[in-house]
Amino acid sequence: MKDIEFNLLDEPWIRVMKPDCTVEEVSLTDALLHAHEYEDLAGELPTQDIAIMRVLLAVLHTVFSRVDVEGNPEPLDEDNALERWGELWELGAFPEKSIRDYLKQWHERFWLFHPERPFYQVPELNIGTEYSAKKLNGTISESDNKVRLFSSRDGNYKETLSFSESARWLINLNAYDDNSGKPVPRGANLPSCGVGWLGQLGLIMAVGNNLFETLLLNLVFLHNGKKLWEKDIPVWEYSSVHTDQRKEIAVPNNLAELFTLQSRRILLVRKDNLVTGFRSLGGVFFDRKNCYPYEPMTLWCYDKDNKGNNIGYKPYLHNFSKQIWRDFPAIVGNEDNSEISGIALWIKAVIDEYPQIRKRMMRFKMAGVVYGGGSQKSNIENVFSDFLSFHAGLLTESGRQWQERIKSELVSIDDIAKLVWKLASDLVKAAGGENQEFANRAKEQYYFRVNQPFRTWLENLTSGQNPEEMNYIQLKWRDKAKTIAKDLGRELVEESGPEAFSGRKIVDKNNKEYFYSAPEAFNAFINRLTHIYDSKGA
Numbered sequence: 001m002k003d004i005e006f007n008l009l010d011e012p013w014i015r016v017m018k019p020d021c022t023v024e025e026v027s028l029t030d031a032l033l034h035a036h037e038y039e040d041l042a043g044e045l046p047t048q049d050i051a052i053m054r055v056l057l058a059v060l061h062t063v064f065s066r067v068d069v070e071g072n073p074e075p076l077d078e079d080n081a082l083e084r085w086g087e088l089w090e091l092g093a094f095p096e097k098s099i100r101d102y103l104k105q106w107h108e109r110f111w112l113f114h115p116e117r118p119f120y121q122v123p124e125l126n127i128g129t130e131y132s133a134k135k136l137n138g139t140i141s142e143s144d145n146k147v148r149l150f151s152s153r154d155g156n157y158k159e160t161l162s163f164s165e166s167a168r169w170l171i172n173l174n175a176y177d178d179n180s181g182k183p184v185p186r187g188a189n190l191p192s193c194g195v196g197w198l199g200q201l202g203l204i205m206a207v208g209n210n211l212f213e214t215l216l217l218n219l220v221f222l223h224n225g226k227k228l229w230e231k232d233i234p235v236w237e238y239s240s241v242h243t244d245q246r247k248e249i250a251v252p253n254n255l256a257e258l259f260t261l262q263s264r265r266i267l268l269v270r271k272d273n274l275v276t277g278f279r280s281l282g283g284v285f286f287d288r289k290n291c292y293p294y295e296p297m298t299l300w301c302y303d304k305d306n307k308g309n310n311i312g313y314k315p316y317l318h319n320f321s322k323q324i325w326r327d328f329p330a331i332v333g334n335e336d337n338s339e340i341s342g343i344a345l346w347i348k349a350v351i352d353e354y355p356q357i358r359k360r361m362m363r364f365k366m367a368g369v370v371y372g373g374g375s376q377k378s379n380i381e382n383v384f385s386d387f388l389s390f391h392a393g394l395l396t397e398s399g400r401q402w403q404e405r406i407k408s409e410l411v412s413i414d415d416i417a418k419l420v421w422k423l424a425s426d427l428v429k430a431a432g433g434e435n436q437e438f439a440n441r442a443k444e445q446y447y448f449r450v451n452q453p454f455r456t457w458l459e460n461l462t463s464g465q466n467p468e469e470m471n472y473i474q475l476k477w478r479d480k481a482k483t484i485a486k487d488l489g490r491e492l493v494e495e496s497g498p499e500a501f502s503g504r505k506i507v508d509k510n511n512k513e514y515f516y517s518a519p520e521a522f523n524a525f526i527n528r529l530t531h532i533y534d535s536k537g538a
Contacts, residue, residue, distance in 0.1 A: 001272065006112040006163045008119055009103050013164035014052060016211065017042040025164055028110070029103055032056060035212035036093040044139045046367045046385035048168055050205065051175035051198060053218070054259035054297075060219055061256045062232040063102045064088070071097040078228045081221040082353045088216055089354070109236035112167055113270065119236070120170050120260075122243050125267035127184040128281040133161045136169045136268075136278055138176075138383070160274040173280075174264050175199070176369050180378040181264070181280050183246060190246040193282035195377050196263040199369045200288050202299035202316040204331065206343055207363040207387070217350075220255065220296045220342055225349030232256035246282035251294045258294060289314045296342025299330045313339050318368040321444070323451055324386040325458060329407045331364060331388070332395060348395045361459065362392040389455070393463030402461050405474055412478070412532060413450060416485050419528050420446045424492050426521035430500040442492055449484050478533055489525050493518050 006013075012025035016038040023042045026034070031041075041049040065076040069087045076084060088094070103110075112119050161169065175198040183190040194200060206217035223229055234256040245265055252258040265281040289303050292313040301316035316330055324331075333340025340348075343364075351358045367385040371377035393399050394406075424442035428435065457477050465473070493500070496518050503517025 001270070002113070003115050004111050004113065006167070007107065008110040008112060008167055009107055011164065013167040015042045015044075015168070016040070028056070028059075029099070031211070032059065032094050032099050032215075033096055035215055036210055038211040040207075040211055040214065043168055043172075045172065045383050046365070047176050047198070047369060047383050048138060048172040050203060050297075050365075050367055051171045052168065053205070053215070054175070054198075055171060056215060057218055058232075058234045058256040058259040059099075059102070060094070060215060061221075061229075061254075061259070062234055062237075063098050064219070065221075065229075065232045065256075067098050067101075069095050069098065071095065071101055076221060076228065078222065078226075081228065082349065085216070085219065085221055085350065086354055088219075093212060094215075106236055112163060112170075112268070117236075117241065118267070119167075120174060120262070121267050122241055122265045122281075123267070125243075125265060125279050125281070128245075128265065128267075128279040129181040130277065130279050132277045133159055133275055136166065136173060136275070137161060138169055138172050138380075160271075160276055162274065166268055166275040170266065170268065170278075173278075174262060174266065174283075176380070177264050177280070178371055178373070178377055178379050180373075180376075181282055184281060190282070191248060191285075193246045193263065193285035195369075195371060197261050197285070199371065199377075200315060200317075201295065201297065202318050202330075202366070203297050203368065204299055204341055204343060204364055204366045205297050206347060207365050217347065218297070218343060220346040222346065222349060223255075223296065223342060224293050225345040230254045235260040235262060242284070244284070247284050249284045249286055251286045251291045253294060255296070291315070292339065293342060296346065299327065299341055300339040301330070318366055318384075318386075320368065320370050320382060320384050323447065324364075324366050324388045325451070325454055326410060326413075326447075328388070328390075328410060328458070329403070332403055344395055347392065351392055351396055358391075358393045358396060358463070360392045361389055362395070363387055363389045388458075390458050391462045394461060396463055399463040401467075401470065402463065402465075405470065406458070406461070409474070409477060409481075413447075413454070413481060415532055416481060416529065417443050417446045419525055419532070420485060420488060420492075422528075423489055423521055423525040426516050426524075427492060427496040427500050427518055429506060430503045430516035430518055430521060431496050432499055432504055442488070446485060446488055449488060450481060453480055453484065482529055482532070485529055486526065489522060489529075493522050 008027065009029045010027055012027055014026055014028060014031045015023055016026055016031060017023050017040050019039055041052060043049045043052060064084060066073065068074045068084065069091060109117055110119050116123055175196045177196040179195050208214040208217050230253040232254045242262065243265060252261065262283040263285065264283045267279045268275050269277045269279065289312060292300060299316040300313040302310045303312045303314040305311050331341065332344060347362065365385060365387050369380055370382040372379045372381040394402050421439045421443040424439035425436055428438050500518040503515060506514050506516060
């Protein structure tokens, strides 16, 4: 068994999707130099793709903060940042010389197995929590005492991983690991470092027409769209391997360091040509309440103290059961308790500099992890992702009017969903039931039915539409939203059964008598639905 093996710059390990929808593994070098030839990353999980995307972005940030598109030394500054971005965009591909010169310089830091500098690992890590390969593989994510009933791998096949698989899951683990690891020695008075950094975010990123565009759209040269980052220092450029466990640090002030943050101290364990497990300790961490505005790939919401006072911003975590379009105001920063994401701010700055991009359809991807084990977050229960598309012009000042109108329509959708819940609840009472699960399902069904129509409506909005056009488009949507609700309401009445049509009397705790029946409940629902927009002009 070789001490030095599998260099990530030369060996294929990153999964990419080609235009014909086939998937192949390529090296890190090829992923960058041929990014324009690939549709997207195509790893086993969306979270894995995002974690690897940030490694690729760390390379790009470091390279193009130091050299121009021709590879000549020219540090990035606030005056030339948008110009350099535009030059890259016009090229349509990343310049080979700039990329190869940098990667050649740091080639020795990208060995997956190395006695002194194994990539993303701590050499000779003889302490820490020991895990099998089943824990490393995010598609099965098993511990020795928690086995998945339905697994994508079985038998000896899930006891080991190839080197290419291990490289992908190593990066994913560092970004999204749960909080099951223990300090060494056991019981040591060390702070909790929490789950992996990306697991603490309401993660959002821009998506282009190919991998090159996706990388470039997320290449945020200016934080807040205005100010230059500090010097980029990715983890492979550290003078030595950091080994401190559970160490609190200041929020990194450059994206290359942030995107290669070592949330865990890890060492892969291998036998022959396969990885059989790993050892892990808590790595570096910082207070997520203090990371605004340094982390560009997250939504934000107000952080409040015990008295309910706003004390800054914290990442706004995605809700597994909530479609991303319902968070549109948080994405564009038009929510009372939110701030615009760094990615959206950067796209806005790019649009202001290059108006032709304003006509593009922007696509945003979100991803999240649901952790189990209560507040301990000791295991991963689910991984989810979603996409949202709208015209880039909606992010600009000229799109502000549509932002306000969209926000208003989202409030109305929530109001209609509540009316649907009320109808279903009254039908349950009319039929003699008590359980409100029927009402809860009905409410979610309304969100489900407006999901695709609302997305389609949103995609047809542009910043160039005049007020008369906007009024017409908005009124058409309101008719659609009410029609969907009426149709669902009729179905709910039909499902409620003959008992609900007959109805029944209910006496509350104050001896007040109420009569519930399906016809009365539906008539009240229609009446309230008719007046849902009364106080809202178009």
